[in-house]
Amino acid sequence: MRQSMAPSRASSTAHASSSAAASLKLIEKKKEYDAVSALERASTSYLERIEALGEDCDIMASAGEGELFTAPNLSLLMRFSPRPGPSSMAQDVSNSKPLS
DSSP states (O other), X not given: OOOOSHHHHHHHHHHHHHHHHHHHHHHHHXXXXXXXXXXXXXXXXXHHHHHHHHHHHHHHHHHHHSGGGOHHHHHHHHHXXXXXXXXXXXXXXHHSOOOO
């Protein structure tokens, strides 16, 4: 007697559905990996920018220790500074409205 084809068809359908589920899971894992990779690249870029800012601050700090910012040079800088003097600041305060 000949065997039925139904059991083999059910088996191939189950295999196809598990293969599709595995493919969907693989696609989700690929998306997660891409997101983590993008986050890692952004973090690395951010770290490099922060380190560069730190180096700039170190350069400015060491320049402050040198001859550039000695007392005579500071007085020259203050003389030509665009900052308002005390009299104009007092005038601004007297003209301001009280905070409510």
